[in-house]
Amino acid sequence: VSVQPALTDARHEFVVPTAPKPISLIVLQPTSLCNLNCRYCYVPNRRQAEVMDGRVLEAAIAKALTSPLVQGKIEFLFHAGEPLAAGIDFYRRAADLIAQHNGRNINVVKSIQTNATLIDDAWCDLFVERGYYVGVSIDGPQFLHDRQRVTWAGRGSFDRVLRGVRRLQERDLPFGAICVLSRESLAYPREILDFFVGNGFPSVGFNIEEVENVNTTSTMFSADPKEAHAIEDEFRTFLSRFLELWEEKGRPINIREIHDMALFMLRKQRDPTVRRIPDETDDTGIVTIQKNGDISPYSPEFAGSPSEEYHDFVVGNILTSDFADILTHPVYMKIRTDVHESIARCATSCSYFDLCGGAFLSNKFWQNGTLNSTETVTCRLTRQAVADLLIERWNCSEPK
Amino acid sequence: MDDRSRESHDLGPAYMRLREGLMERLGDVNTQTLISVVSLRPGEAPRLPDREVFDEWPDSFSRDTWYKTWAKSEALMGHPPEDGLEIEIE
Numbered sequence: 001v002s003v004q005p006a007l008t009d010a011r012h013e014f015v016v017p018t019a020p021k022p023i024s025l026i027v028l029q030p031t032s033l034c035n036l037n038c039r040y041c042y043v044p045n046r047r048q049a050e051v052m053d054g055r056v057l058e059a060a061i062a063k064a065l066t067s068p069l070v071q072g073k074i075e076f077l078f079h080a081g082e083p084l085a086a087g088i089d090f091y092r093r094a095a096d097l098i099a100q101h102n103g104r105n106i107n108v109v110k111s112i113q114t115n116a117t118l119i120d121d122a123w124c125d126l127f128v129e130r131g132y133y134v135g136v137s138i139d140g141p142q143f144l145h146d147r148q149r150v151t152w153a154g155r156g157s158f159d160r161v162l163r164g165v166r167r168l169q170e171r172d173l174p175f176g177a178i179c180v181l182s183r184e185s186l187a188y189p190r191e192i193l194d195f196f197v198g199n200g201f202p203s204v205g206f207n208i209e210e211v212e213n214v215n216t217t218s219t220m221f222s223a224d225p226k227e228a229h230a231i232e233d234e235f236r237t238f239l240s241r242f243l244e245l246w247e248e249k250g251r252p253i254n255i256r257e258i259h260d261m262a263l264f265m266l267r268k269q270r271d272p273t274v275r276r277i278p279d280e281t282d283d284t285g286i287v288t289i290q291k292n293g294d295i296s297p298y299s300p301e302f303a304g305s306p307s308e309e310y311h312d313f314v315v316g317n318i319l320t321s322d323f324a325d326i327l328t329h330p331v332y333m334k335i336r337t338d339v340h341e342s343i344a345r346c347a348t349s350c351s352y353f354d355l356c357g358g359a360f361l362s363n364k365f366w367q368n369g370t371l372n373s374t375e376t377v378t379c380r381l382t383r384q385a386v387a388d389l390l391i392e393r394w395n396c397s398e399p400k
Numbered sequence: 401m402d403d404r405s406r407e408s409h410d411l412g413p414a415y416m417r418l419r420e421g422l423m424e425r426l427g428d429v430n431t432q433t434l435i436s437v438v439s440l441r442p443g444e445a446p447r448l449p450d451r452e453v454f455d456e457w458p459d460s461f462s463r464d465t466w467y468k469t470w471a472k473s474e475a476l477m478g479h480p481p482e483d484g485l486e487i488e489i490e
Contacts, residue, residue: 014415025466077469113469135469178468207467251440262437265426269434272423280466300466348414351421382467396430 014347016340022071023323024279026064027288027300028052029080030090036082036115037152040180042212043080044304047152051086052291057094059318060289062101065108067323069284073107079300084118088126095130111135113178115149116164117157124171134175136165140192144185148209162199169200176256177204183219186234189242197252205256208235208381212366213305221367221377228377235381239389261386264355276357281343283336284326293318297332298339301362310335310371338372345374356383 030052032045064070076098078091091112098108111133119134127134138161139145146156168175177196185192196204209218220235222228246255267274279285280299288296288303295316296303302313315332316325326332339361346358356379363376 014411027466077466079469111469176469205467251437254440259437259440262434265429266431266434266438268423268426269429269431272419286466300468348412348418351418353415354419354422391425391429394430394433395428396433397428 014344016343021282021285023064023067023069023074023284023287024282025075025077025286026060027077027079027286027303028057028060028094029288029290029303030057030078030083030086031291032081032304033085034082034115035085035117035151036149036157037154038149040148040182040209040215040218042210042215042301044214046081050291051090053293054093056289056291056293056318057090058097059293061094061097063318063322065098065101065104065106069323069326070106073109075109075111078110078112080303082115082118083112084114084123088122091126091132092130095132109133113137114164115157115161116168117160119164119167121167124167124173127168127173128171134168134173136161136168136175136177137180138162138165138177139179139182140185140188141195144182144188144192147184148180148182165199165201174202177201178207179204180207180209181220181235181238182209183231183234186238189238190245193242193245193249193253197249201253203254203256206382208378210363210366210378212301212362220381232380232385236385236389239385240393243389243393257382257386258390261355261383261390265387265390268354275354278357278359280359280361281339281357283339284323287323287326289318295321295323295326297326297335299360299362302365305362305365307365335371338370342372342374345372349374352379352384352387355387359383 031048031050032043033049033051034041034043034046037046061076064074064076076094078086078094095110098110102108110131113135114137116134116136116138126132137149138158139148142156142158145158145161149157149161151157165175179192179196208220211218211221220231222231243258246253246258264276284297286298286300288300290296290303294303294314295318296313297315302310305313307313311331313331313335315329315335321329342361342364343358346356347353350356350358358374360376360378361371363378364373365371367376367378368374
């Protein structure tokens with residue numbers, strides 16, 4: 001296996017590390033089928049019922065667990081469409097294959113990001129017996145959730161989601177939650193916090209509604225600078241009020257954005273030379289495999305994204321390629337070159353870079369029209385605004 | 401700790417200026433507050449915000465879960481990444 005030499009950009013000087021690290025996350029897309037039609041979903045082909053072929057599943061697992069790019073530990077994340085639509089037997093087989101091929105005793109984590117509508121006792125049995133961790137997608141209280149996360153008939157899914165959550169809680173299964181914020185959510189920080197705390201969620205991460213792939217519009221994204229500024233102001237006001245309420249209540253729930261930023265600030269205080277390297281920007285840090293076996297590097301959102309320049313972000317097929325083959329694939333090298341250039345641009349132009357690492361590659365591609373770009377709405381809101389808020393709120397300097 | 405996140409070579413004047421500006425801003429942030437937030441375990445008894453707690457998290461810094469899932473953060477809790485797992489390239 002050969003690796004490209006380090007990229008040295010004369011204009012930027014900033015050099016992205018080139019020593020490859022092990023793959024940390026393999027995203028498996030068992031099906032694009034979904035029983036919901038969320039208004040902001042970016043996944044294409046959500047009414048196609050095909051499930052990942054057994055040969056693709058076995059090749060992905062077997063090749064990962066024997067690959068030199070996987071060492072020590074690996075997470076298999078089942079994501080895209082509604083993963084549970086693939087059926088319980090699919091996940092039993094996946095667990096069996098992992099046990100069968102894990103001759104190196106790699107620490108394997110199996111996880112599923114689900115809309116939770118299909119979770120019943122049988123699914124809980126699977127999660128317990130086969131050790132699957134669960135992330136649930138839920139957008140807060142019913143009046144917000146049901147505006148976005150609807151069935152194909154246009155009906156809200158909240159009741160079914162919460163029923164699934166209750167099943168997880170009854171079985172004491174740990175789970176995290178992802179809450180997508182649309183513009184209308186920003187008026188309800190108290191209601192959103194009360195919902196997650198009142199319903200016993202141990203943790204929540206906030207994503208924003210994004211322009212991506214088949215989702216071509218977003219209430220959080222405007223090409224009009226004045227409107228974009230207004231949205232950012234609303235987001236900062238939401239976040240500020242949310243943080244205030246969260247602290248008043250004694251920090252009763254783990255908020256991913258606050259926790260992560262606090263952690264990185266702390267590390268930075270202790271050692272100014274450290275900086276964040278997100279898995280998403282790490283060469284082969286994340287590899288995604290579609291149901292047909294096609295392989296994509298970096299952001300999982302690249303899988304299934306049409307692109308003439310990057311050949312639809314496909315860098316091989318797991319039925320005919322090994323993971324290490326990615327490193328020498330010409331499409332991968334083209335993507336990698338642009339990713340490194342993009343990160344170098346972030347490093348030399350953004351004062352938040354050490355707290356961010358130049359992430360959100362798919363947002364760069366979809367929002368800016370090119371992968372080789374810098375700031376996105378996503379990073380302005382979920383990195384810069386969060387950092388500003390914590391720096392301002394937790395400032396301990398004497399008034400000047 | 402991922403050593404690549406701690407650079408020793410010259411990263412250029414533009415980056416260094418931005419880093420210095422960020423460090424100036426971070427210098428005023430209350431460290432004890434950061435520690436207490438980082439060590440937060442909802443549902444468990446409060447833990448002392450001391451150095452020992454902070455040291456439980458050293459390997460987390462260079463990791464960053466993909467933001468459209470949160471299963472991993474929960475899953476890997478208690479399984480700190482191993483150090484020095486560089487891949488041998490032939």
